[in-house]
Amino acid sequence: MTVALDLESLAATLAGTVVTPADPEWPSARMAWNLAVDQQPAFVVQVADADDVAAVVRYAGAAGLRVTPQGTGHNAAPLGDLSSTILLRTDRLQEVTVDPAARRVRIGAGVVWSQVTEALRPHGLTALAGSAPDVGVVGYTLGGGYSWLARKYGLAASRVQAVELVTGDGTFCRVDRDHRPELFRAVRGGGANLGVVCALEFDVLPLSQVYAGWLMFPLDRAREVLDGYRAWTDGLDEAATTCVRLLRIPPLPDLPDFLSGRSFAMVDGAVDLPEAEAAELLAPLRALGPVIDTFAPMSTADLGQLHMDPPGPAPACGDGFVLDDLPSAAVDVLMELAGPGVDTPLLLVDLRHLGGALARRDPDGGAVDHLPGRFLGFTGGMVPVPEALPVVRAAVHRLVDAVQPWRSGRDYLNFREAADDPARFFDPATLQLLRALRAELDPAGVLRSNHAF
């Protein structure tokens, strides 16, 4: 039997579509959100329902292939060689159902955050969405999910109430706190190692407004801003979830003049307090004298615009890290590699504030139920041509290596864009449980995640 005949029989069982390198749709079907990642899978299946997912997983098991599910490809970089892997795209799983009375949302695996925030807007409800509107809800949530409300409400994964998935043996199941609770916990962190998620249900908050915005300073003042931010975050109220960043904005025609081609040290984020109290909380940062201050009451549905993440697919290279602290010596390192006057391809160095609810284990949470450490870092740059990749990658490595003395022993897997030892993502007992479950549910190792264990 030839592979072509095999694919015909697979395609005949599916409501969705098989796309092979011979098809005109191949370039778009295999494309990740991160355009710098050149995915060359064996073939792509655009699934239309959970039956398709099960059929693809069973087919892969029988054919000796592997399956990697992909919502958007924001975190495609660690996947590596996909030549023996079926890329299972979930884009067509587009259900978004809001139950306002129960404050619950059900989504299909292809849904991105902007769809959820827009569906919630008329109901005055808020989900623990990430900074970028086009990140996939499933990939983000299975990795933990750090939102602009994270220090007050914890990780998005802890709000999940039910998961529908197909395990590596091709079995569909619905898991929650009462049905297969061990798998329900494990998949919220274990992600694609344990199953292909078809749908998620999660709780949302009765919240429609926060105090949010930016404080921008010229990059020349980066040292003062980083030192001031570090001091400000000492013992800070959990209602504030913010990020300090060194940002070099490329000259782009769509951007306003005050942003295009400029470099800033800035703080952005949200404070979930009444306006007067939030303003009082921000007073020490405002006293530093920002050149732009946009903090004001803001609809939570607009928080996706705050961080100026790329509005669509972009060629990028970056990586994440967690710092236990940001002492003066660590600021020195950041100044040397990304401070004013430095010629670097790094467009951003972000330090998002941890602590608060993120520091506490959540009894309702999954395998990733908290994020130890003080600052969640990410650095990266654009890769406009493939030749730029080694240059940007080297700059990323240089910065991540240089902050090594202050790095936590644990990383946040959603922010890591390079494959690494899974012991960096889980405590030893959790990793052991995840591996045991994986061996039971996927003995042939059909499923393939970007962060495998």
Ligand SMILES: Cc1cc2nc3c(=O)[nH]c(=O)nc-3n(C[C@H](O)[C@H](O)[C@H](O)COP(=O)(O)OP(=O)(O)OC[C@H]3O[C@@H](n4cnc5c(N)ncnc54)[C@H](O)[C@@H]3O)c2cc1C
């Ligand atoms: C611009 C940008 C902004 C970001 N902002 C934030 C932020 O504010 N907070 C935060 O926490 N993270 C953030 N992230 C990180 C983001 O959460 C991760 O990249 C996440 O993995 C993306 O999920 P995805 O589904 O969009 O990506 P994908 O690359 O499609 O998937 C990521 C991982 O999830 C798995 N996966 C996807 N779909 C399924 C499925 N149906 N079943 C099982 N596994 C699946 C994939 O196999 C892969 O292992 C950001 C990333 C970028 C690039």
